[in-house]
Amino acid sequence: MNLITQLAKMIDHSLLHPTMTEADLKKGCDIARQYGVASVCIKPYAITQAVEWLRGSDVLVGTVIGFPHGNSAISIKVAETIQACRDGAVEIDMVVNIGKVLGGDWDYVRDEIKAVTEATHAHGAIVKVIFENDYLPDDALKIRLCEICSEIGVDFVKTSTGYGFNKGDDGRYGYDGATEHDLKLMRHHSAPNVQVKAAGGVRTLDDLLKVREWGATRVGATATVAMIEEAKRRYDNDFSGSEVKADDTPGY
Numbered sequence: 001m002n003l004i005t006q007l008a009k010m011i012d013h014s015l016l017h018p019t020m021t022e023a024d025l026k027k028g029c030d031i032a033r034q035y036g037v038a039s040v041c042i043k044p045y046a047i048t049q050a051v052e053w054l055r056g057s058d059v060l061v062g063t064v065i066g067f068p069h070g071n072s073a074i075s076i077k078v079a080e081t082i083q084a085c086r087d088g089a090v091e092i093d094m095v096v097n098i099g100k101v102l103g104g105d106w107d108y109v110r111d112e113i114k115a116v117t118e119a120t121h122a123h124g125a126i127v128k129v130i131f132e133n134d135y136l137p138d139d140a141l142k143i144r145l146c147e148i149c150s151e152i153g154v155d156f157v158k159t160s161t162g163y164g165f166n167k168g169d170d171g172r173y174g175y176d177g178a179t180e181h182d183l184k185l186m187r188h189h190s191a192p193n194v195q196v197k198a199a200g201g202v203r204t205l206d207d208l209l210k211v212r213e214w215g216a217t218r219v220g221a222t223a224t225v226a227m228i229e230e231a232k233r234r235y236d237n238d239f240s241g242s243e244v245k246a247d248d249t250p251g252y
Contacts, residue, residue, distance in 0.1 A: 062091030187215030
């Protein structure tokens with residue numbers, strides 16, 4: 001597997017923005033197929049369509065649970081997970097209950113992650129647990145989440161949704177997303193069998209290479225075309241497939 005293929009297989013092509021239409025989602029799946037990414041992470045209602053659009057490729061179909069705020073009841077998150085798996089999703093990205101994390105209700109947090117993980121694994125899928133680090137001011141919270149996820153046996157821990165905006169002093173909203181500090185922290189405090197996914201702000205090839213160096217094996221991104229086309233130019237490797245115009249659909 002050449003370097004460009006390795007980089008493409010790090011990418012979960014994100015198709016989650018609320019304004020994305022059916023045409024946008026189909027275009028995103030076409031891009032994912034063209035560039036041979038690891039998966040698409042698509043809106044839950046469109047899982048069945050994505051399975052059809054990607055049939056015959058090795059691109060997996062994933063979706064999100066409790067997205068983006070993590071506030072759903074545990075039973076609802078489990079029901080969402082079961083429905084998603086029945087619809088054909090093989091990767092589940094769930095958002096933790098952020099308020100429970102901030103409140104230190106670790107029994108609840110553990111029960112929630114365990115319930116979704118068991119439902120996911122029962123259907124032969126993998127689970128990625130989203131911390132939403134921009135909302136967690138204390139590293140101890142992130143470390144405890146890594147420990148719980150390791151104990152339960154989740155497949156990935158993930159930095160962000162890409163939609164966790166904090167209000168700055170200037171009144172504008174923004175986020176840090178996948179930072180060097182957080183990725184190294186999560187890699188260090190997670191069990192070896194738990195992988196790390198970076199999401200939020202990974203938009204260039206240099207971003208992709210950096211998070212790879214910091215311990216991430218997957219990234220959530222909308223800038224797939226820009227990253228892989230730059231890799232082709234930089235490394236001058238052959239890459240099967242015709243050109244696709246840069247993705248101008250909404251995303252993070």
